[in-house]
Each structure stands twice: as C-alpha cells, then as structure tokens.
Amino acid sequence: MDFPKLKSIIEGLLFLSGEEGLSIKQIAEIVDQRAELVTDAIEEMIGEFSRHGRGVQIMKIAGVVQLGTLPEHAAYFEKLAYSPARSSLSQAALETLAIVAYRQPITRVEIEEIRGVKSERAIHTLVNKDLIVEVGRAEAIGRPILYGTTKSFLDYFGLASIKDLPEPGLFEDSENLEEETQLLFNKLDMQQPDAPENDVQSVFDFEDEGSSNEQDFAGHTEDEDPWNSSK
Known part of the structure; x- marks a missing residue:
C-alpha cells in the first residue's frame, strides 16, 4: 500500500469512528500495516490539515486518534x-x-x-x-x-x-x-x-x-x- 492511499484510508476510518476515535493499534490492524508506519502517516496528516487550512483537525486524546473541529470556529457551530x-x-x-x-x-x-x-x-x-x-x-x-x-x-x-x-x-x-x-x-x-x-x-x-x-x-x-x- 502506498503512503497517500494509507493516509486516505486512515482519514476515512477516523471519520467513521466519530467521537470514539481509534487507537494506533486498531488502525494498524485494520490496514494491516506496522504501527510505526501508521504513526508516521498520522503525524504527516496532522501537519497537512493545518497547512491546508482544513475545517477539521486530527487530535490525540486518551490514547485514541480522532477527527475534531477547530476551536476558533466554535461560534459558528453553536449557531x-x-x-x-x-x-x-x-x-x-x-x-x-x-x-x-x-x-x-x-x-x-x-x-x-x-x-x-x-x-x-x-x-x-x-x-x-x-x-x-x-x-x-x-x-x-x-x-x-x-x-x-x-x-x-x-x-x-x-x-x-x-x-x-x-x-x-x-x-x-x-x-x-x-x-x-x-x-x-x-x-x-x-x-x-x-x-x-x-x-x-x-x-x-x-x-x-x-x-x-x-x-x-x-x-x-x-x-x-x-x-x-x-x-
């Protein structure tokens, strides 16, 4: 599996997992790749999301990785x-x-x-x-x-x-x-x-x-x- 495809699959998995998120181990097992490679992909995705001004971010919370919205957009979400x-x-x-x-x-x-x-x-x-x-x-x-x-x-x-x-x-x-x-x-x-x-x-x-x-x-x-x- 090439690296861009891996990142694309991970993004889809995080979207589907919602607020519960997924651990690195879970993602690695699903995509059948080494945990180290999954970690590298996620770190690169975090940077890409930030640089490209995406409306969501990748967060690491309590041992799981999940998609989340940006705090600076909170006022719009409240509306x-x-x-x-x-x-x-x-x-x-x-x-x-x-x-x-x-x-x-x-x-x-x-x-x-x-x-x-x-x-x-x-x-x-x-x-x-x-x-x-x-x-x-x-x-x-x-x-x-x-x-x-x-x-x-x-x-x-x-x-x-x-x-x-x-x-x-x-x-x-x-x-x-x-x-x-x-x-x-x-x-x-x-x-x-x-x-x-x-x-x-x-x-x-x-x-x-x-x-x-x-x-x-x-x-x-x-x-x-x-x-x-x-x-």
Whole structure:
C-alpha cells in the first residue's frame, strides 16, 4: 500500500469512528500495516490539515486518534446547534434520549443494539442540545465513550435527580421502543403543571432523520440498569 492511499484510508476510518476515535493499534490492524508506519502517516496528516487550512483537525486524546473541529470556529457551530430549524428532536433522538436516561452510563454501541439501528447522528444532536454528555470511558476495547444525561435535561423536566424519572418501560430492544418513548415523554409533560400546554411536545416535535433507512443491528445488550428491580 502506498503512503497517500494509507493516509486516505486512515482519514476515512477516523471519520467513521466519530467521537470514539481509534487507537494506533486498531488502525494498524485494520490496514494491516506496522504501527510505526501508521504513526508516521498520522503525524504527516496532522501537519497537512493545518497547512491546508482544513475545517477539521486530527487530535490525540486518551490514547485514541480522532477527527475534531477547530476551536476558533466554535461560534459558528453553536449557531448550527441552536438554530430554530434544529429546535426539535426526531423520533430517533427521542428514543436515544430515553435509553440514555434509563440505562446510563451507556455507550453508542449499546444504544444501537437496543434501538436496532445506527444512532450516531441522534447522539450528536442530543450532545449539541446539552441533553446528554460524555461521562467517562468504558473499560472495554477502544475505551468507548459512556453517555449520561445532563443538568439541563433535569432542569427542563423539573427533576431533582435522575431517580425522579417516571417508572420506566424496559427499553431493552426495538420492539416496543416507540411506544415506551412516547409514554415516557407524555408522563414528563404531565409532571410539569406550571408549563404551557404542549410545552414538551413543542420542543420535542419529531423530525425525520431517515431512521427507517439506517442499518439494522442484531441482538441487544444486558447492561446494569438501576431502575430494573429484577437486578
């Protein structure tokens, strides 16, 4: 494999890995090249991205390599995250938020196993709206990001703590997920007596994220669930 092709493949891998990133060892195993060669390629890419004024950068964080945006562009990203066109959440994001609320801390892969479809876009939406946040890293291969709900989530629904959530559904697989999610947010709506009518629904109106076209996953995870009385 020639060096330019190696760099191109690495860039694609980093893009697909999202916020979780990849370790040098993982990349080397995927491309079937020496770790030293992968390191050299990444170092060269870091310089090239900077010299060419790219809108993204390659970062090394906690032993993993990932793509990230430039801090000096943060003001523009905030406008995107909080623009009126993005003030509502899709069914995919609602389902993801419900899963995180009841199964936290939880990784992206575990969320996807429960939903049965890819959920990276929904997770990014919730992070941008300050409803979920990275709370740590799982003790597993690649140290995947663990997600949990934020203080903003509690404040919006008038909850003192996450334990004040309504009695949950199972949130274990995709079979009844839409119904369970709608029931949860209806209950949260009723818990806000001073809020304007349909206030929750106005913020969490559904947008079509094309979730029906997302790739299916098989199986589901059995994670620790502090609200599951059977454990």
